[in-house]
Amino acid sequence: MIPLDETVLQALLLAVVALPLLGAVAALLPAPPGLRGRGPDQAVLRHGVTVTGAVLALTVVLTLGFDHDRPGSMQAETNVAWIPALGVRLHFGTDGISLPLLVLTALLTFLCALYSYVRMPQGPSPKAFVALLLLLECGTLATFAVLDLMLFFLAFEMVLIPMYFLIARWGGEGRGPAAWKFVLYTLLGSVVMLLGLLVLGLNAGTFDMVRLADAHGSGLGHTTQLIAALAIGIGLAVKAPMWPLHSWLPDAHTAAPTVGSVLLAGVLLKMGTYGFVRILLPGVPEGAHTFAPYLAAFAVAGIIYGSLACLALARKGAKGDLKRLIAYSSVGHMGFVLLGIATLTHTGVNGALYANLAHGLITGLLFFLVGALKDRTGTSDLDTLAGATGGALYGRAPRLGGLLAFGAVASLGLPGLAGFWGELLALLGAYHPAAGLSRPAFMVFLVFGALGTLLTAAYLLVVVRRVCMGDPAETRPERLATVTDVRGFEFAAWTPLVVLTVVAGLWPGALLGLMDPAVQSLLPGVTR
Template structure:
């Protein structure tokens, strides 16, 4: 019942909010109440390892099968708890222009429904359907509630590019799933994991893995299929950027683990050099783009491409350590990206732009809480030891240096070298942003108390500061005690690689 309610509560809330008239005032209570109840249910479901498995479409053998395990538990918690922060943050400020507040909140709740269903689905067809649920509400957030400082054509282009790329990826993913189901005779993801590719010719495994990996690489996204991401992040409102980075990108990585690695392991191993190479190039490409990018939201989007590259390298290693590293880095990026997009969204809301070329007075002087939180986010983004991102990136490179049997050692070790260069670039662009925003480099000297349009900023406070402070605390806690997260997935990660489900 708890698992069913976990999916039902945000779905019903989304429907009610989307159907509400614009003048209704109860949307705040409905959205916040549904988000909080869903978060509590998420904790209950993860704690009790709940499951539901009943027939759905009997003629096709598709079951209404949802369950939580070590691979999905952290993602369920991240999604359900983060949406509470997103709703609180949204209610504490003005609603982006383009529609009513109830529509805005309804789209957020519908994204949460699709994401949770994706992480909990244990039927391949059900997984695909849940994956697609998030498409329309995210398009709505970008198209209708996107940055009103840009022309309508720019919003339409960003939203259209998001849809075209993701639908292309979805089509490939569906083809791969149908091929897998047709040859294995079941769409049950647990049964497919137990089969572990048995009965499939090596060439067929490689073909299915190639289709699945290409489709899901669009969702991650991995270089060079990432070009839809910067524009989507730049145009999306704060809630859209946070959900896109912290939740939607995680669905692509999770899909690679749950479907491709589990069901066609030999095919993934055969393609691991390509996967590792794309990931390595992504770390360099994203880092170089961040060094010259002027728009702060776009910069963080490119940094996401770099961070996802490390996950690609980890998955290519084919080892237990690599899988653990990918799962950990997935959560780490979600938390760090959410923090940075919350902060950038608040600054853009006050300044009207996120252009780094505009001289601004130092945050350390005018908004110290803003400045300190930014330093934590930037330090985590560059992989500073003691913060959450360090472990995902370090373990990714460690796993690639000693990959599983059958993986091309030479290629994987080459990507370790490239990845290390990517870490150096991350330090360079993080320090560049810190110099401009925190230290105020390039800002004109001004008397104490003087203000201009470019430096008027109100420091973080109230509910929004509470959301940001919580994310900073989580970054530090999991950076100091990574075992809290690693132990959640340890046994299920080992079981997935051997085909022996728990």
């Protein structure tokens, strides 16, 4: 890896953020005659693959040109005045915390565009679908690249409109109410978060996230920090999603099209936890310290609740939906992320960031697989999959069954796969929380978190047994040959996620070496 000139890095980062927006506008224009292929629908779907592929290529070049000897420093910075009267600036940059999230966003969006090129969701015009997909990518990338509180809020809200329409227009049964619930919950949370951002920025005299992190709360009174931490935390917790503010998530996932579920779980949930690490911990450290035990308590409640909900959905006769089950599993997995953040330690926060990335890879793969299974059988109901449609994927579609089992064992945190390290580090952070936090309380949180890992293994193994192995008492032999195994375009879309899940599990030092210096710069004075 050869570090590139800072001017080149600036141009790359701006191109990564701007290209999806330009591509979204271009998607709505008529396709040139020479690029229409078999028709305008194919042309616009090809356009989506091309633009998202170009964005992914640019993020890879940005990663290769990033100076890995100083990942704790902000690089590729662009900082120009935008609204001088309010002190709002067009400030972009990336470090060891945001760079992996940029790559994850670009990768998952490209894989979704590639998947949709062959398996376009049923719904209105492909033009609108591709434009919304690219707009969603732009908002997500901007959230991870901006370094101004007001720009962060605008990017944070930008993703709501495209995700609402992806659910409402291309979703399945119950898509209307699910889309409205998604928007209302996140909008209400965002209004509260905006108040907190204004309290923080106006009292600190700057909306610049780098300056706020460097100041580390100096000049802010204790009450101001408490108000800002509470308001910002509530808004971020809705997106995270933290129990009990999670109830929009299962409905949204169940109704969303496959690519909508992949992006919602893979990258949109990370916007909330990223905000905790980037804004809340360094900007209002006293407020974060005060609310850390409560955040940890809600986190472990989410871990246990999500696991118990999944066990209830997985049992025979419950008519549990497999997409809904994976959505509830996300509540539990993101609980580990929030627990790691609540420890206020380098170990815990690194674990949270690692679990963030692992969840994006693994849960993105699981939603792809469940979507493919629903396309083949017409259902994602567990009882129907295990009974009326035959179950026994190992025998009917061995590659599909094997991939589903792989995703399940990766999600339960099998050592050697990506899901293991983040949850382990989060629990280790709870074993030695930051100074001033109650260690006995965090030991209780650790015990409940460890119990959650056992419950996670239980429900995922039940799912594998019922769907992949089948039940001889339920299976109808005459239906055993009706499931098509993995197709070529599905291999192309899923293989990168499988490979990265294995690589991240076997080589955690690559990511931790990138993230840890940045975490240390955001949490100065923490000894572990």
